Amino acid sequence: MSPRSRSRLLAFVFAASVVALLPARAGADEASRAPTSRQDPLAEKVVRIEPVAKVELPSRGDLAARAAVQQVGIAYHWGGESPATGFDCSGLVRWAYRQVGLDLPHSSYALYDVGRPVPAGKLAPGDILFFAGLGHVGLYIGRGRMVHAPQTGRDVEIVSLAGSSFGASYVAARRVTSS
Numbered sequence: 001m002s003p004r005s006r007s008r009l010l011a012f013v014f015a016a017s018v019v020a021l022l023p024a025r026a027g028a029d030e031a032s033r034a035p036t037s038r039q040d041p042l043a044e045k046v047v048r049i050e051p052v053a054k055v056e057l058p059s060r061g062d063l064a065a066r067a068a069v070q071q072v073g074i075a076y077h078w079g080g081e082s083p084a085t086g087f088d089c090s091g092l093v094r095w096a097y098r099q100v101g102l103d104l105p106h107s108s109y110a111l112y113d114v115g116r117p118v119p120a121g122k123l124a125p126g127d128i129l130f131f132a133g134l135g136h137v138g139l140y141i142g143r144g145r146m147v148h149a150p151q152t153g154r155d156v157e158i159v160s161l162a163g164s165s166f167g168a169s170y171v172a173a174r175r176v177t178s179s
Contacts, residue, residue, distance in 0.1 A: 060100045060177040061126020068096035068139045068147045071156045076149045081106055087149040087156055089137045093128055096139060097176065104176065108137045115176035123173055129161075132169035140173065 058066075077086025081095050090108045097104045105111055112134050118127050127140040129148075138148030141158065146166070149156045161167040 065125040067099040115174040
């Protein structure tokens with residue numbers, strides 16, 4: 001077949017395809033306008049795409065607070081920073097943040113210089129709480145509560161700030177994560 005004949009044949013096939021589609025489209029348009037007793041079952045199907053609710057992943061602060069909460073019941077040990085040896089207050093904070101890849105100092109005074117200040121009304125889980133004299137710290141866990149390693153002879157515990165002496169001696173909070 002010559003190239004000219006081939007071109008004509010392709011043009012004819014294309015034109016025939018277009019013409020074949022036109023009556024079907026026109027018939028479909030007319031059928032959708034004309035009332036009939038028989039409806040196309042697909043024509044009534046409406047697909048609604050609902051927006052997906054935004055799912056927020058826990059922040060590093062959330063995860064550090066959760067890690068600290070899991071240590072409730074571990075004995076206080078001055079200088080301790082592991083579940084195996086026990087925790088002091090800053091050791092618990094340091095250990096919890098190590099679990100989420102952040103290395104913090106093991107000193108309540110040094111922790112006070114890390115991160116940025118957070119107003120009391122804007123506390124989020126994982127914020128480090130400081131108390132009178134800066135000699136004690138805890139991790140805020142939400143709903144007005146903190147987890148901390150209180151003192152020799154006691155275990156890591158969760159306390160309500162309002163229902164304890166810690167609420168009255170609260171000084172400041174620092175956020176060491178980006179969220």
